[in-house]
Amino acid sequence: MAQLWGGRFTKATDQMVFDFNASLRFDSRLLTQDIQGSIAHATMLAKQGILTEEEKCAIVDGLSGILKDVGDGKLPIDKGQEDVHSFVEAALIQRIGETGKKLHTGRSRNDQVALDMRLYTRERVLVTDGLLKELLEVLLSVMEKNLDTYMPGFTHLQKAQPVTLAHHFGAYFECFRRDRGRLWDLYRRMNVCPLGAGALAGTTYPLDREYVANLLSFDGVTQNSMDSVADRDYLIEFLSALSLIMMHLSRFCEEIILWNSNEYQFVELDDAFSTGSSIMPQKKNPDIAELVRGKTGRVYGALMSLLTMMKGIPLAYNKDMQEDKEVSFDAMDTVCDCIRLFTGMVRTMKFNRERMERSALMGFGNATDAADYLVGKGVPFRDAHGIIGRLVLYCVKKGCAIDDLSLDELKGICGRFEEDIYEAISLKACVERRLTVGAPGRKAMEEVLEKYRKYLNEE
Numbered sequence: 001m002a003q004l005w006g007g008r009f010t011k012a013t014d015q016m017v018f019d020f021n022a023s024l025r026f027d028s029r030l031l032t033q034d035i036q037g038s039i040a041h042a043t044m045l046a047k048q049g050i051l052t053e054e055e056k057c058a059i060v061d062g063l064s065g066i067l068k069d070v071g072d073g074k075l076p077i078d079k080g081q082e083d084v085h086s087f088v089e090a091a092l093i094q095r096i097g098e099t100g101k102k103l104h105t106g107r108s109r110n111d112q113v114a115l116d117m118r119l120y121t122r123e124r125v126l127v128t129d130g131l132l133k134e135l136l137e138v139l140l141s142v143m144e145k146n147l148d149t150y151m152p153g154f155t156h157l158q159k160a161q162p163v164t165l166a167h168h169f170g171a172y173f174e175c176f177r178r179d180r181g182r183l184w185d186l187y188r189r190m191n192v193c194p195l196g197a198g199a200l201a202g203t204t205y206p207l208d209r210e211y212v213a214n215l216l217s218f219d220g221v222t223q224n225s226m227d228s229v230a231d232r233d234y235l236i237e238f239l240s241a242l243s244l245i246m247m248h249l250s251r252f253c254e255e256i257i258l259w260n261s262n263e264y265q266f267v268e269l270d271d272a273f274s275t276g277s278s279i280m281p282q283k284k285n286p287d288i289a290e291l292v293r294g295k296t297g298r299v300y301g302a303l304m305s306l307l308t309m310m311k312g313i314p315l316a317y318n319k320d321m322q323e324d325k326e327v328s329f330d331a332m333d334t335v336c337d338c339i340r341l342f343t344g345m346v347r348t349m350k351f352n353r354e355r356m357e358r359s360a361l362m363g364f365g366n367a368t369d370a371a372d373y374l375v376g377k378g379v380p381f382r383d384a385h386g387i388i389g390r391l392v393l394y395c396v397k398k399g400c401a402i403d404d405l406s407l408d409e410l411k412g413i414c415g416r417f418e419e420d421i422y423e424a425i426s427l428k429a430c431v432e433r434r435l436t437v438g439a440p441g442r443k444a445m446e447e448v449l450e451k452y453r454k455y456l457n458e459e
């Protein structure tokens with residue numbers, strides 16, 4: 001049990017209190033950021049004449065050595081320390097002696113942890129963005145190959161009108177592209193340095209905050225020292241963006257689970273991305289998709305945790321805020337794993353084109369087009385609507401698609417049908433006629449794909 005404080009205490013901390021209060025178990029994850037921040041702080045202190053050049057060098061060497069030795073497994077993280085900040089400072093003093101005690105000049109653990117969390121979160125935003133980009137690349141390559149893979153589009157999970165696989169994937173491309181945009185927005189907003197805020201009221205030392213911010217690649221410094229140590233908005237924004245990513249992944253997973261079922265058979269998951277049953281030898285289960293769908297709950301949970309944890313805290317720092325870490329770290333890890341796994345699953349998945357097309361045909365998605373055909377032959381629309389309605393009923397009884405009927409059967413219902421009906425109501429014709437911006441017709445889709453390619457090359 002070792003602490004950075006104790007001067008004003010007459011009794012040792014109760015062991016239970018120490019354990020309850022300590023955060024090293026989970027904040028040791030911030031070791032790299034803590035040392036990065038401390039090196040920048042010491043460099044600035046020397047530039048301002050608060051440390052001598054030799055003191056700075058000893059501190060910087062000591063800190064770099066600690067980072068390296070922990071990485072190489074030579075320096076175990078001392079479980080007796082309260083948090084990562086205490087661990088680093090104690091290790092530094094042990095290495096370089098008295099000079100190590102000068103590092104914390106003009107700094108508090110409150111602005112230190114605010115800095116560490118920002119540095120860490122900033123990196124995780126970029127990693128998440130990179131993973132989303134890889135997912136978009138996979139989606140785009142599926143789209144490019146499936147501009148004329150016709151499938152039913154659904155509303156109310158009932159077949160509605162035919163679309164293409166490319167168009168369906170395009171909807172998710174839009175979702176994940178927005179998700180990336182949200183990450184960029186919050187990155188821009190959060191990329192300011194809180195160091196120099198001290199415990200809450202700044203410091204009397206002539207710190208150069210801009211200089212530290214520059215060393216750590218921030219765009220600037222925070223403008224209110226109380227807010228600097230009390231703000232976790234950027235984490236909540238990130239968790240909110242992560243929740244939306246999970247919501248999109250989860251919806252997509254739900255569809256893949258349906259599509260992979262015996263009833264649909266639109267897709268087949270690769271063996272490497274499926275799991276078996278301990279009792280039923282025939283089973284090949286979509287566990288990965290189900291787990292991604294399931295893990296959405298814990299990411300939403302992290303967002304709710306943080307919103308609730310922050311809502312009653314008076315300014316400025318309060319220890320409640322230490323609770324920001326475990327749930328956030330868990331959510332960040334979970335989402336990265338989910339995007340990685342999901343991308344692999346989609347990359348290796350096989351699409352059953354025939355099943356999709358057959359399903360689209362059996363859904364009467366071309367009924368409106370059949371009515372329009374009769375209108376073209378001079379039948380008033382209201383009459384055409386009734387005729388096609390009867391035609392659909394006939395097909396339902398027979399268990400076939402409109403396209404399966406012979407010309408004689410068609411003529412039996414309406415004399416205006418000619419041989420050209422088959423072409424007019426083919427899936428291809430139904431889809432290709434839909435050419436407004438954002439519609440599934442090939443020409444419209446190709447224009448969008450061109451934009452997507454450019455977007456992925458540039459961003």
Ligand code: ARG
Pocket residue numbers: 023027083109110113319321322323
């Ligand atoms: N472990 C603390 C946290 O995560 C670090 C800041 C401690 N500051 C303090 N005054 N107790 O929030």
